[in-house]
Amino acid sequence: MLKGVVLGMSALLFVGVLAVALRPAPTDPPRQAPTAGNGLDESDLQGRRGAMVDQVVFTREADVGRVTGLIEAGSHQVFTQGISSPTVFNRLRDSLHTAYDLSYGTSSELTINPVGPELAGGELNPFHVPAIREALNRLIDRRYIAEEIFGGLAVPRYLPLSTAFPDYARLADVARELELRYAHDPEAATQVIHREMEGLGARFEQGQWWYRDEPVRLRVLIRTEDERRRIGDYIANLMEDLGFAVERRYRTAEEASRLWIASDPRAGHWHLYTGSWITIVIQRDQAEGFNFYYTHRGRAEPLWQAYEPVPEFDELADRLQRRDYATWEERQAMMARALELSLEDSVRIWLVDQLNASARAANVEVAVDLAGGLSGSALWPYTLRYTDRVGGEMVFGTPGILTEPWNPVAGSNWIFDQMLIRATQDPVVMPDPFTGLYLPQRLTAAEVTVQEGVPVERTLDWLSVDQAESIAVPEEAWIDWDAEAGRFITAGEKHPDGITARTRVRVTYDPTLFEQRWHDGTRFSLADFVLPWILTFERADEQSRLFDIAHLPVFEAFQRHFRGWRIVAEDPLVIEIYSDQIYPDAETIVAARAPTATPWHTLTLGILAEQRGELAFSSNKADRLQVDWMSLVAGPSLPVLERHLREARERGTRLYPEVLGEWLDDGEIATRYAALADWHAERDHFWIGNGPFQLHSVHPVAGSLVLRRFADFPDPADKWLRFTTPMVPELTLDGPMVVESARVAIGPVGNGPLAAGGGEGREEAEFQLSVTFEGEPYPQEAIEQVQYLLFDGRGELARRGQAEARGEGRWRIGLSAETLATLGVGANSLELAVTSRRVALPAFASHVFATVPPGGMEEAR
Structure with missing residues (x-):
């Protein structure tokens, strides 16, 4: 059985606390949603159909450092690219003229070329060996990437499950165990890599790997437009420290796609690529991710056709994609096993989940998807509006326009092309x-x-x-x-x-x-x-x-x-x-x-x-x-x-x-x-x-495109305006810092450490959870469940269960003397996962406390 482990606070509080800390500043416009929009009367929308603005002009602008200045100057009203740079975010947050919306659906990963063991030119590809790919999970310090490279606007991610989507909360105990198993341990990773490299016939001399009298050379394909440049340099440094000769290939999106997607991986143009994915809608079920990311059925490109998962993983991925299970319990067991196998396979090394901000002028409102942000929102063309008037023109800045050809069968799948296409469809x-x-x-x-x-x-x-x-x-x-x-x-x-x-x-x-x-x-x-x-x-x-x-x-x-x-x-x-x-x-x-x-x-x-x-x-x-x-x-x-x-x-x-x-x-x-x-x-x-907008004109050379309101659209303009601020729960967990652990007998079978429930016998410790939104108690009927996981000092799951509702926005967890006795003496962690019916993002909170021997509390004084 998989055991649960304690995950770091930054990951646990990603949705629950980080989202609170980065809520729009008081200078932002109010976020309530009258039928006609803030500052508008019902008469303003009388007879209005379709879009709330008359025209949207898209212009190419890839430099996120210019976002705040262009909005303040009034030349642009909205930017489609999510902002994950701490410097730009702080500038955006502090400006009186800008506002922003947060989203959680973007992730960064390391895509690995798995062909081999030799490439077409006879060069050795170490990453053909699954054990070497698997070892990279322990070599890479995800916390460094999240905190230093992204400045805290990201959290570590180990699995093909977004930490912000429901499946991560459903499989929290499985996820914790795997995260501990693959925690940062460069020494262990180095031992595995050395063992496997020698098995491939390579030799390590004077700090350098050699194969057939040539240095083992790795080509790291590094995207240049965002934080992935620093991620790529960090990975390249790690590879050099291991004794590999490294060639850093810096490329833009279009340049890189010709290598990692369009070329045959056997040609050896790259070994590692700094990839990134955005999920444009909240995925309530991520079962098909294994099939997409790890098997040849995911995509038709040559890289996917080179994937060779072990038969068990391949079959599981296919069954999960088809949802070939009879019960929910069978599904969860299949998901748990697939997570284990995905890390053993590791043709992708998941690095972080990002927090992105979509920038807009302070007098602009639009419905933004919690996963896909503005560029992934299906509702943006239906809800885009000025807060003080109907109609008018807006100018959007976007990093790419017509990146690939548009056709309705197998055309461009780039996120910014798709954003424009969605505006023309219904x-x-x-x-x-x-x-x-x-x-x-x-x-x-x-x-x-x-x-x-x-x-x-x-x-x-x-x-x-x-x-x-x-x-x-x-x-x-x-x-x-x-x-x-x-x-x-x-x-x-x-x-x-x-x-x-x-x-x-x-x-x-x-x-x-x-x-x-x-x-x-x-x-x-x-x-x-x-x-x-x-x-x-x-x-x-x-x-x-x-x-x-x-x-x-x-x-x-x-x-x-x-x-x-x-x-x-x-x-x-x-x-x-x-x-x-x-x-x-x-x-x-x-x-x-x-x-x-x-x-x-x-x-x-x-x-x-x-x-x-x-x-x-x-x-x-x-x-x-x-x-x-x-x-x-x-x-x-x-x-x-x-x-x-x-x-x-x-x-x-x-x-x-x-x-x-x-x-x-x-x-x-x-x-x-x-x-x-x-x-x-x-x-x-x-x-x-x-859709609510029609494609009026296209200017490829100038790098611009114009959408105009479709006057014959059948729906009233205010149909979807009810979507404004997502009610992400805000959590405060209080309880004792030190608890006396009595020497009591453990209960009969059924009351063991993994038994669900609040505990048996006399309660010795009580914890209080406050769930709020914008300072007000979160409605109890809007809470789907409050699950707690209790971990002992070894990181093993001692108990899980459901918190007890004590009124609007208040929940209680009581731990019995018998439960505390199973923990032993030392540090423990109580972790809570709250799922809401109003938003799909689970919220997490954690409380660390110590158990001491009887009388230990007095002695400590």
Whole structure:
């Protein structure tokens, strides 16, 4: 059994205390949320639809040191890049003209090249050996990185679990044990590295490693734009101290991506890379992280294809990605084992979780995601506003614009490109920026049916959940695709004996859905929902001209759980989706299943261009065919797409008539192509969406881009303004510093040191927890649980249990004499994890106390 251990105070207080210390200064505008926004009357929003501002101009600005000055000068109102520099943060905090919002979803890690043992040029790659990669966990001082490099705006991270997301609190005892097992111990790490290097045939002479009479050389790929430059230098220094020759390769994001993502790792362009990831929404379930970060199924790039986890880890990662477990207890056991195996594998060394600040002018408000910050927020285009007026223009500074091509199939995945793209789209469900639970945007209802015993819970009342002994997939449901015939294959055809699924999701769309319009003025149709589904299958079919080998790993993972979908009704639109994949939250199941629309006429142009081998949706296929990676907004793709539009308009092109024919008549086809031609003639791009902003103009050379409010957006402007300040619990834990440990007998079986509960017998120590928000007691009904973990002086978990509620914002933990007796004499730690229903971030507090022998308290005086 894994044992719990004491984690350092900085990590425990990351959410609970650090967030309090960095709360916006008193000079910031008030954070309450009247319907129309601060300082606005209801009349200001009368009849206003969509965005609260008229225009947003994005300009390239990568120097975070200029942020405060540019906002103070009035040239910029918002910056998209999260700020983790203590110097810049302090300047931002102290300015009278700026404000900021905090987020917790960014992490830094060390990406490792695992191929070998020799690279293509015959050089030795030490990191082919898992034990050497594993030893790096003990070599690196994460606390130094968090406190010295990030100035306290980060906390140590050891695991592929964010310390700020729910799974970390759920698995707190497992996490603590692993964090102690891999604590900073450079001597132990050095011993392992020396043993394994000698096993590879290397020799250590005069402080230097040699292999075949050449120094063992490591290439450290170091990002230059942020604190990762200092992290890279720190890692390079450690490697040099171990006796390796080190080449430091300093690169920007685009330069580095050509090496660590685009190149074959066997070429040996790099050994270690200073990576970073941002989670744009709160992940309430991180089970699929193992599959993404450690197996070839994570991504199609060459690095991922070089991953070779041990069979047990590979199988666990795959099962967790599919949620192949029967009970919550089985899931937790699988997660615990996968965490152990991830550290033994260590193709990634997790370093820190960062605290990022999104900068804005003091008179600007916007809903920011607690994980993804401003750049990851799904609600930013719906909530961006001045506090004293409606309308107007804002200027955003962003480190990158059009970093990679935009297309709706396999275009840019860069965070700042995606931020702009999200403004032009309107999803059918929206993530709550504080809890990660999904809310309906274009759905009126969702019914989730799960197989009996499957662990799925519902939190919100806009959807329903029920159970069934068996869920049969209807024979007419579409489950596969016949590329040659251009039609879907039904479940009855593929499985004549029938097939079942673990889940069925029935979603009902807004009854006005087909009255809504795309940005070019054309109305929605069912073809906008069906064509993207066809493309999913076409791109995985080797007989199709749209086949893309880079799409296969994702499609194969999808195919392992997909069991079919069908259109139940068209007015209003009702769709059923069948799948064996589950998530703990029913809201997430709906978000993962509900089909979304893509304008069929713009998608058609891309399909025609790829079918003729002129452009490609994905970078992988573009490289293989030596053609341009398709972009609908800029560059050499535009003349190609323009030519296909002329031809499609002349011919009345209708793709896949066997399926789409019933929803596309000649009138709609002509109307769509004519509207798209007019749109392109006016704006010189083909990017059409249905979000609160439309892409007005693109200026790649100048490094700017303009979004304008979409006047025909269907929703009132104040629909999402209720999201302002997240109610992150603030904790104060009080209790005795010294406790007398009586010599008492331990209770019978069931009352051992790991038994859950408050303790048996007479209580000898009492601890009081205060839970507040902005000085007021935290509502008791908003607290999901207050869990405590009691650790003895050896760092072993002695007891865990639940605190006792004693009124609004007050909780109590009582430890019995029997419990105290199990601790022995010495220092102990009581740690609390508080989970709220208002925010998904767990809050932590810790109290250290000493147990002394009977009479020891008197003697100490």
